[in-house]
Structure formats: C-alpha cells, structure tokens
Amino acid sequence: MKALIVDDSMMVRMQVKRALSGAGFDTVEAQDGMDALEKIKANQDVQFVVLDVNMPKMSGIEFLEAMRHELPDIAPAIVMLTTEGQPDLVQRARALGVKGWIIKPFKAELLVATAQKLTQALAAS
Amino acid sequence: MPPRNEAQSKILEVFQQEVLDHFQQTVEFTTDKTAHEPSLNTSPKLLSLISFMSEAAQGNLHLLCSLQELPELLPDFKSFFAEDELPPVTDPIWADAFGELANQLLGRFKNEIYNYGITLQMGVPSIVQSLHIEPVSSKYSSWDDTFCVAGEGFNLSVYISMLMGENFELKDYSKESNESMMSTGDMMIF
Numbered sequence: 001m002k003a004l005i006v007d008d009s010m011m012v013r014m015q016v017k018r019a020l021s022g023a024g025f026d027t028v029e030a031q032d033g034m035d036a037l038e039k040i041k042a043n044q045d046v047q048f049v050v051l052d053v054n055m056p057k058m059s060g061i062e063f064l065e066a067m068r069h070e071l072p073d074i075a076p077a078i079v080m081l082t083t084e085g086q087p088d089l090v091q092r093a094r095a096l097g098v099k100g101w102i103i104k105p106f107k108a109e110l111l112v113a114t115a116q117k118l119t120q121a122l123a124a125s
Numbered sequence: 126m127p128p129r130n131e132a133q134s135k136i137l138e139v140f141q142q143e144v145l146d147h148f149q150q151t152v153e154f155t156t157d158k159t160a161h162e163p164s165l166n167t168s169p170k171l172l173s174l175i176s177f178m179s180e181a182a183q184g185n186l187h188l189l190c191s192l193q194e195l196p197e198l199l200p201d202f203k204s205f206f207a208e209d210e211l212p213p214v215t216d217p218i219w220a221d222a223f224g225e226l227a228n229q230l231l232g233r234f235k236n237e238i239y240n241y242g243i244t245l246q247m248g249v250p251s252i253v254q255s256l257h258i259e260p261v262s263s264k265y266s267s268w269d270d271t272f273c274v275a276g277e278g279f280n281l282s283v284y285i286s287m288l289m290g291e292n293f294e295l296k297d298y299s300k301e302s303n304e305s306m307m308s309t310g311d312m313m314i315f
Contacts, residue, residue: 094315
C-alpha cells in the first residue's frame with residue numbers, strides 16, 4: 001500500500017510518515033498542493049492521501065479540485081489532517097470526495113486505524 | 126488603558142485558554158506512547174502578544190520563544206527522537222516545528238472563537254529567527270500602556286496578521302448546541 005503525505009510542515013510529514021510506515025505503508029511526501037499534484041501523477045498507485053488544507057502555492061482544497069480535473073480516473077482514499085474545522089470547509093472537501101477529517105494534533109494510532117479502514121474499503125469496492 | 130470591546134476581550138480570553146489546553150493535550154498525547162516522560166515546566170516558555178489595531182480586532186499575533194527552550198515546548202516532537210539523536214536547536218527542523226506549533230495554536234483558537242460568532246481571517250505565519258528579537262515596545266505605540274516586555278532571551282518569533290469581519294454579533298456559546306463545529310482532536314469519517 002502506498003500513501004501520499006501532503007503538508008508544508010516537515011515535522012508533520014515526519015510524524016505521519018513514521019505512523020504509516022509502521023503500519024506497512026510505503027510513503028511519498030509533498031510539501032504543498034502543487035508538489036502533491038506532481039507526486040500523484042508519478043505515483044498513480046497511491047491508495048491513501050493525508051492532506052493539509054492551508055499550504056503555500058496550492059491549498060489542499062485546490063489540490064483536490066486539480067486532481068479531480070486532471071486525474072479523473074484515480075480515486076485514492078483522502079483524509080484531511082488540518083487545524084481547520086469550519087463546517088463549510090468540511091462540506092466543500094466532502095463534496096470533492098474526501099473520506100475523513102482529522103483536527104491536529106493527531107494521535108498516530110487513530111490515523112493508522114483510519115488509513116487501514118479506508119484502504120480496506122477501497123480495495124473491497 | 127485603551128478600552129477593549131467585548132470581542133477583543135473574548136479573543137484574549139479564548140486564546141489564553143486554548144494555548145493552555147493545547148499544551149495539556151500535547152503532553153497527554155505524548156505520554157500515551159513514549160518511553161521518556163515529557164513535562165512542561167511552569168516557567169514561561171512561550172510569550173504570546175496580541176495587538177489590536179482597530180475596534181474590529183484587526184491586529185497581529187506574535188509568538189516568541191528562545192531556541193534553547195523550544196524543544197520543551199514541543200514534547201511530542203522531542204519524543205520523536207532518541208536522546209542522542211535530538212537535532213541541535215539550530216537545525217531548521219525546529220523552526221519548522223515552531224511554525225507548526227503556531228499553526229495548531231491558531232487553528233484551535235480560530236475554531237473556538239468561531240463558536241462565539243467571531244470569524245477570524247489569519248495570515249500566513251511568518252517565522253523570524255535572529256540573535257535577538259525585541260517584542261512590541263511602547264515607544265512604537267501611541268497608546269500609553271502598550272504591553273512592553275524586556276527583549277532578552279527571544280530569538281524565534283512567529284508573526285501572524287489577524288482580521289475580524291466588522292459585522293459580527295457576539296453570542297453565547299454552548300457546546301451542546303453547536304455539534305457541527307469540529308475542534309482539536311476530533312475526527313470525522315464520511
């Protein structure tokens with residue numbers, strides 16, 4: 001299983017990478033939405049994406065819109081990992097196919113359980 | 126003292142509480158799974174300055190700390206490394222971590238204050254690292270008693286601009302009546 005970790009904070013990427021690697025995920029990292037778009041084009045077998053909202057160059061929401069437009073045939077399970085919690089933003093992401101929303105700081109075991117549950121559901125569909 | 130309006134008072138009150146809650150929660154998260162026990166000393170490690178430039182709560186927020194004390198502010202990140210593998214405080218990873226700390230503090234503050242009818246737009250955090258940073262001083266202000274602190278000991282700062290919409294109505298907040306608003310640590314699977 002391959003996961004894409006998108007966050008402008010190196011610290012967060014390290015924490016998420018450690019959690020997911022420990023659960024058997026191969027990981028690819030991106031530091032903003034634009035970088036993430038390039039990485040997912042090169043790694044279309046990504047099954048799980050951990051995505052921040054507020055990032056320079058391209059936000060997480062803008063990345064979702066661009067990915068849906070440019071790569072309509074791939075549908076990894078996407079979880080937002082962010083400090084944002086406003087309902088309108090959650091609904092906007094949900095309409096773009098996001099499967100989960102976690103508010104930082106996060107518990108590693110919670111993220112791993114979510115990743116496993118969503119990737120299993122993806123494989124079964 | 127310049128008069129504070131209700132919204133400004135609420136902003137100060139909520140920010141202070143959210144900062145305290147954050148550090149309490151971070152320690153709880155960290156002690157769940159790490160070998161060495163992190164702890165936060167009661168001595169000040171983080172200085173927060175909120176300055177209002179208008180009645181509408183347009184203003185700035187500064188967080189300041191010293192590089193030497195930074196690892197103590199980030200027990201969850203510190204616990205990520207073995208004791209002998211801890212990067213030196215001059216490593217850019219610590220400035221990055223401080224930026225993320227600011228991001229998380231502001232995020233939970235913004236989410237909480239929203240429940241009182243205050244929507245805040247926050248700018249992108251700007252991190253400044255130098256040998257010496259002097260926080261806001263009264264000599265730069267037309268207000269008589271602007272918060273003034275000695276400038277010693279701070280060499281890492283995060284600066285964020287803050288803007289509140291002018292048309293707001295401060296409201297009572299009860300968590301029971303506002304279940305749709307997510308807060309720190311919450312998770313939602315669709």
